[in-house]
Amino acid sequence: MAATQQQPATAASAAMLTGIRAAGDRAILVELSSLDAVLSLQSQLTAHPQPGQVDVIAAAGTVLITADSPHALQALAAHVRSLDLEAPVEAESTLVTIEVVYDGDDLDEAAGLTGLGREGVVAAHTGQLWTAAFAGFAPGFAYLTGENSTLDVPRRRSPRTAVPAGAVALGGPYSAIYPRQSPGGWQLIGRTEAALWDLGRESPALIRPGDTVRFAAVRAQATVTRLQEASGITAGLAPVEEPATAGLAVRKPGLQATIQDLGRPGYASLGVSSSGAMDRGALRRANRLVGNPEGDAGIEILFGGLELEALTDQVLALTGANVPLEVTPSEDTKQRTTAVRHPACDAPFALLAGERLTVGTPTAGLRAYLGVRGGLAGPAALGSRSTDTMSGLGPEALQAGTILPVGTPNPGSVVGNPEISPLPDKDQATVLRVVPGPRQDWFNGETLHNFLSQEWTVSPKSNRIGLRLDGQALSRSREGELASEGTVRGAVQVPPEGKPVLFLSDHPVTGGYPVIAVVVHADLDKAAQLPPGASVRFTAASPAEQHETPKESFHA
Structure with a gap:
């Protein structure tokens, strides 16, 4: 990044910035000398986002910054060099109290590693305030730093394949709570019933970077309370969905069919990846062909096999992988159409109420994208209808019997002309x-x-x-x-x-x-x-x- 930059406010601040490394053509990895500098940079970029800034992901000694273009990235790199990294953190802070049953599988191991004994580990864990330094790994997972290093223990030599949701753990200088069952190598010292991630809340993450956490030992079922300050988080209602009609029914889902749009960028600081369509160009083409905005939700189909029935008349287009399509009329539609049809890919076609569309096995490519005029409707999670297979956000993969609501097309929108969908040649790399x-x-x-x-x-x-x-x-x-x-x-x-x-x-x-x-x-x-x-x-x-x-x- 060779742009001209202003100099940081002080020599000490300049020393905190140890390097900026390219992480692709739309991201930089900023290396810093301390966690305080990491949190200062994250705080300043979060409080005052720069043009083109998408995500800011803090870690122990780095901050990853993503942008929407190479030009915006160059400006961001210059901006980072100009910041005073000695500036105080501007993040809002809320006190979160977590009740814990201290009976973890590794409590004895932690007791031996620290020399504190079981009761000493519990006393040290509950006797200090913890600060959420940064998030990562999974939605709702926060890396908590304590006021002292008495509980600094190494991770397990052999990670567990499944750590239960709600497990309270220690790893290196951090403590954390696993928001959902997942693999993990931290030392488990207890468990809680606290809901670390809940899309029903205005802020889904119970613990956000900058929050303060107090652990409380309990003997019975663990619960959670969140003390709100003037800047605290209040509960909110899910957004009202736009009117939609039941448009399609899934009769066979194939190997894997999921609802996808262009994803949910901007939430990486909470451990949420952008997700979205794998082949975004193919989804955009499918939407253009049926007259939708390019970001509307469609169906991503892995290796064919999907069978849909139209509940009302629909206009569809399939792009991406080259697959054979077959439309079969029902008894009710034979008055309007009597023959089996084979629509072309990369062009719009009609599917009348009662007709069935079968998506065959690809002859080239792997994933196909089905656009539906009006776009697939239904609830959104963090502004997106995409299925995220890693975090569990968004709707589940389609199953036989799933009913897919379809939105209302934008007034004046028209279907598009056929577009070529290039695919990899299986005979060359x-x-x-x-x-x-x-x-x-x-x-x-x-x-x-x-x-x-x-x-x-x-x-x-x-x-x-x-x-x-x-x-x-x-x-x-x-x-x-x-x-x-x-x-x-x-x-x-x-x-x-x-x-x-x-x-x-x-x-x-x-x-x-x-x-x-x-x-x-x-x-x-x-x-x-x-x-x-x-x-x-x-x-x-x-x-x-x-x-x-x-x-x-x-x-x-």
Whole structure:
């Protein structure tokens, strides 16, 4: 980031900013010398958002900042350099009291590691105030810092595959509460019934960055109270939905069909990824074809198999993967149409009440997108109807019998002309352009060459969280582990086994493996159409290519 910047207010503030690393073409990773500097930067950017700023993700020693364009990112980098990182934190603070039953599976282990004994651990945990420094890992998960280091214990050597929701835990200098069942390696010392994440609240996260937490030991069922200050959070009603009609019924859901729009950016500080359609260009095309705004919700269909029945007359369009379509008339519709029809992809078509649409197996690509004139309606979570398979936000995957409400088309909207939907060629490797990752210095030149020179194979273990790639394992040039820090869609992480993982729509907000490269924004939709067994090759993007808008093409 070579923009001209103002100088920080003091030399001490300048020393707190130890580096700014590119994290793709729309994000930077700011390295800071202390948690206080992290919280100061996060606070200032949250209180005074800059043009183009999307997400600010704080971690122990870094802040990841994402933007909506490369130009906005350059301005953000310059702004960060100008800030006084000694400035006090401006975050609102609410006191949250959590009642805990201290009977965790690792309480004895923590007692031995600290030398405090069981009662001493409980006394130390309840006898100090904790501050929510930052969020991550999962919606509602907050990293809490204490007033002293008496409970600083290492994580378990072997993580559990499932930690129950409500588990109260210690990990390094932090304490936290698991908001839902998930894998985890922290030391479990107790449990609570507190609802850490509830979309029925105006603020879904019970504990937000900047809040103060007090733990209280109880013998019976644990409960929670939240003491509100003048700036506290009050309960709110869910927004009223616009009028909609029951438009479609799911008869067969196929392998996986989910409702998706363009996602919910801006909530990463609460542990919520943007999610949304994997192939966003395909969803936009489907909406254009039926006369919708590009961000309306449609159906993402994995590997075909979806069967829908129209409850009222509908106008549809299917884009993305190349799939055969079949419309079968019912007895009630034979007066209007008598023959089985095979509509074309990438063009609008009618589905009359009573007719059934069957989406076949793709002949090219992997995911298809069904746009419905008026857009799919129903409740929204944090401003989006997208299904997030990792966090559990949004509607569940479609099941047989699901009724899909359809909204009212905008007055004056018209259907679009057919559009070509380019797809990867199964006979050659799909090329994804990358920029250096923020932790490329964890790998030597030979490893970087191997990463770019070989063809990788998409593993069957891939999903909406990310593409797992098989090939010659990559080795690190550094020992030890990386502290968790913010991640972006398109980041290529390298776990200890050396097999890269390309993060996609439902990726975790933070990660602890070094990122060797980041796929440029313009190429991200390509990965959504890569089936298991497909070949992928990475190539370095030129400076001009890093500033491209997304193009609907698949091969360099």
